Amino acid sequence: MIVDAHNHVIPAAIVRYLAENEEPFGVRVDRSGAATRLAHREGFAYPLFEEFLTPAEKLAQLDRRGLDAALISPSPTLFFYRIDPAVETAFARRVNDEIAAFAASAPNRLRPMGTLPMQSPDHALAELERITGELGIRSIMIGCHIDGAALSEPKFRPxxxxxxxxxxxxxxxxxxxxxxxxxxxxxxxxLVGNPLDTAVMAADLIFGGVMDELPDLKVCLSHGGGFIPYQIGRLVHGQKVRREAQSIESSPKELLKRFYFDSITHDAGALAYLIDLVGAAHVLLGTDIPFDMADETPLRTLDAVPGLSVEDRANITGRNAWRLTGA
Incomplete structure (x- = not known):
């Protein structure tokens, strides 16, 4: 199976809920232009493509792109880490239920990816237990930071x-x-800020001891890992010459290989380097669809990687994603 491991949805029921509850989320449904958009008070807006909203269109678009299946995750614009934890917990629960229902319409082709109200670790833990136990969700999407708080902070360790x-x-x-x-x-x-956020987070999880402390932790880095795979030598050198970076005994390069990475680099040369660095078992095909920064032709990008074995290609295009999120 060809599986897109980075594919977003905003179920129609969630759009209706936001339209009816503009506060405290600060989101309104803008129908003034040619396309309906979600507009956030922070100043950004984006079109509500039908592919976000309905399973039938999601499946049609997978077919159009030659993709068999997808791990469907909430849009990252639905992270509301600044609002009251109880309100965010109720919203995250609603989002998770709707994504589970979205995926249940085609269980052989869609797998749900949940989210957590991370500003309250206690609430996040409770929701993690609920979605794994009640909904059978085996993957989650969270922010690279929690409104400025690093994931390496002790409060998030549980x-x-x-x-x-x-x-x-x-x-x-x-x-x-x-x-x-x-x-x-x-x-x-x-273009620069998002991959930088990923690089900072990954470096912090490495030097903060999280990857050493939790050897079974499965973290996938968006957008090909941001900048960190391509500057890992700098982290290794820094650990040798700077006291501040001597917080761990393990090699940053070896710890980097513990992460998983989607394939969204938009460049076959960069993707080839990533696969060579971390191994095909740690790379998952991804698109970021339906945002405009998506790789609309991920298979074409992968096919341009020279010397990729049939086995490695099969792992990247689907086996890894299905294995990591199976029951």
């Missing part, structure tokens, strides 16, 4: 530890809430 114990795959995704200082021009907030 959530990460329990995910590791349950064998849950965690897809980390940049927490996109408006422009970042110095990156306002040219869409650099996304």
């Amino acid at each position: 959530v990460l530890r329990r995910a590791a114990e349950l064998g849950v795959l965690i897809l980390t995704h940049p927490y996109y809430f408006g422009t970042k200082p110095g990156l306002e021009k040219y869409y650099l907030t996304n």
Whole structure:
């Protein structure tokens, strides 16, 4: 099976809920233009493609792109880590239920990926137990940081530890809430800021001891790992020459290979390097569909990687994703 491991949905019921509850989320449904959009008070908006909303269109688009199946995750624009934890917990529960129902319409082709109200680790733990026990969800998507709080902070360790114990795959995704200082021009907030967020988070999980402490933790880094795979030598060198980076005994390069990575690099050369660095068993085909920064032709990108064996290609295109998120 060809499986897209990074594919977003915003179920229609969630759009209706946000339309009826503009506060505290700060999101409104804008129907003033040619396309209906979700507009956030932070200043960004995006079209509500039918593929976000309904299973039938999601499946039709998978067929059009030559993809057999997808792990469907909530849009990262539905991370509301700034609001009251109880309100966010109720919303995350609603999102998870709707995504599970979305996937249940085609269980052989769609697998649900949940999310957690991470600003409250206690609530996040409870929701993790619920979605794995009641809904059978085996993967979650959370932000690269929790509104500025690093995932390596001790308060989040129980959530990460329990995910590791349950064998849950965690897809980390940049927490996109408006422009970042110095990156306002040219869409650099996304082009540079998002992969930077992933690189900072991964380096922090490495040097913060999380990857050493939790050897069974399964973390997948979005967008080909951001910048970190391509600057791992700098981390290795820094550990040798800088006291501040001597917080762990393990090699950063070896710990980097513990992560999983989607294939969204938009460049066959970069993808070839990533596969060579971490191994085909740790790379999952991804698209980021239906956002405009998606790789619409991920199989074409992968096919341009030279020297890829039939076995490695099969692992990347589907086996890894299905294995990591199976019961």
